[in-house]
Amino acid sequence: MVAGSTMQPRRWTPPPAPPRARETRSATPLPQITRLELPGAAPEDVVRTAEGRIIAGVDDGSVYSTDPAAGTVSLLGNTGGRPLGMHADVDGSLLICDFHRGLLRLDSAGEIEVLVDEVDGEPLPFASNVVRATDGTIYFSSSSRRYPLDEWMGDLLEHSGTGRLFRLDPSGKLETLIDGLQFANGVVLSPDGSSVLVAETGAYRVTRYWLTGQKAGTYERLIENLPGFPDNMALGSDGLVWITLPSPRNPLLDRLLPLPGILRRIVWALPQWVQPKPPRTVWVMAVDFDGKVVHDLQAEGTDYAMVTGVVEHDGTLYLGSLTETAIGVSHIPS
Numbered sequence: 001m002v003a004g005s006t007m008q009p010r011r012w013t014p015p016p017a018p019p020r021a022r023e024t025r026s027a028t029p030l031p032q033i034t035r036l037e038l039p040g041a042a043p044e045d046v047v048r049t050a051e052g053r054i055i056a057g058v059d060d061g062s063v064y065s066t067d068p069a070a071g072t073v074s075l076l077g078n079t080g081g082r083p084l085g086m087h088a089d090v091d092g093s094l095l096i097c098d099f100h101r102g103l104l105r106l107d108s109a110g111e112i113e114v115l116v117d118e119v120d121g122e123p124l125p126f127a128s129n130v131v132r133a134t135d136g137t138i139y140f141s142s143s144s145r146r147y148p149l150d151e152w153m154g155d156l157l158e159h160s161g162t163g164r165l166f167r168l169d170p171s172g173k174l175e176t177l178i179d180g181l182q183f184a185n186g187v188v189l190s191p192d193g194s195s196v197l198v199a200e201t202g203a204y205r206v207t208r209y210w211l212t213g214q215k216a217g218t219y220e221r222l223i224e225n226l227p228g229f230p231d232n233m234a235l236g237s238d239g240l241v242w243i244t245l246p247s248p249r250n251p252l253l254d255r256l257l258p259l260p261g262i263l264r265r266i267v268w269a270l271p272q273w274v275q276p277k278p279p280r281t282v283w284v285m286a287v288d289f290d291g292k293v294v295h296d297l298q299a300e301g302t303d304y305a306m307v308t309g310v311v312e313h314d315g316t317l318y319l320g321s322l323t324e325t326a327i328g329v330s331h332i333p334s
Helices: 149-158 251-256 262-269
Strands: 034-037 046-048 054-057 062-067 072-078 083-088 094-098 102-106 112-116 127-132 138-142 163-168 174-181 184-189 195-200 205-210 219-223 233-235 241-244 281-287 293-300 307-313 316-321 326-331
Touching: 046 083, 046 307, 046 316, 054 083, 094 127, 094 138, 102 127, 112 163, 138 184, 149 251, 149 262, 163 184, 163 195, 174 195, 174 205, 184 233, 184 241, 233 307, 241 307, 241 316, 251 262, 281 307, 281 316
Parallel strands: 083 127, 127 184
Antiparallel strands: 034 326, 046 054, 054 062, 062 072, 083 094, 094 102, 102 112, 127 138, 138 163, 163 174, 184 195, 195 205, 205 219, 233 241, 241 281, 281 293, 307 316, 316 326
């Protein structure tokens, strides 16, 4: 744990939160959620296989495959760590970002292969989300060099800027594409392969890194000043970028970030039970590759909350959560 005395707060003046951040439901609320119960807790991310099964990893390292139609659940394997973001490959294998072990591959026989567990001679910390291109290139994020998973709020308070976006080519060459990201999280590859997107949870934005064209090797913001903290993202069957928002913007955090760091050290040193808690909500958004919001779907978190993973397929939404014991299922309102 990074104690209050060793926190290294960096000042940042966030843009004023949009009015949407203060609302508890969208104009057209997200329809009621049904639950696909799992034999474990906290399915942080969800992915869909070509056969239509929904995959999720839970906090004891287990990775489960569910059949949404039948409601059945089967165990695919165990990472021996804590699986977070995932990518389902066409050969039936999975790429898994594991908080403890790095970037892994789980094959169809349940065997684990470590793909990346160190960067520049140092252990890879907090591998977060991953996607693979058709040519075999892998893009993945690392959220923080400073804080573990169960203390993610500390990184947001510190505003550490130690997140990274990586590229692993088929030959095994590893390259850092962007350093200094504010809690790098969800990763999405554009359908044409021209760019890769990464969510910056601690800066309320999604950043685009150009892979081809005149802007290749540079990055810019796809969308900024989101009304909540963006987490995992996924490319939907509708061609849109689906973004999870586990929590709306926190007014106290926004007020503290531009002020002297001692105030944030005091907050971080408080007992956990008195620290600010994210309100219960269920919230996803979808944007196009110009950054235009196409869907904004939120409801009160009565049946499900803290959505950190999303899959959209033919209008059905499958949700993961850092706090629930089930995959949530909803749909885009007609």
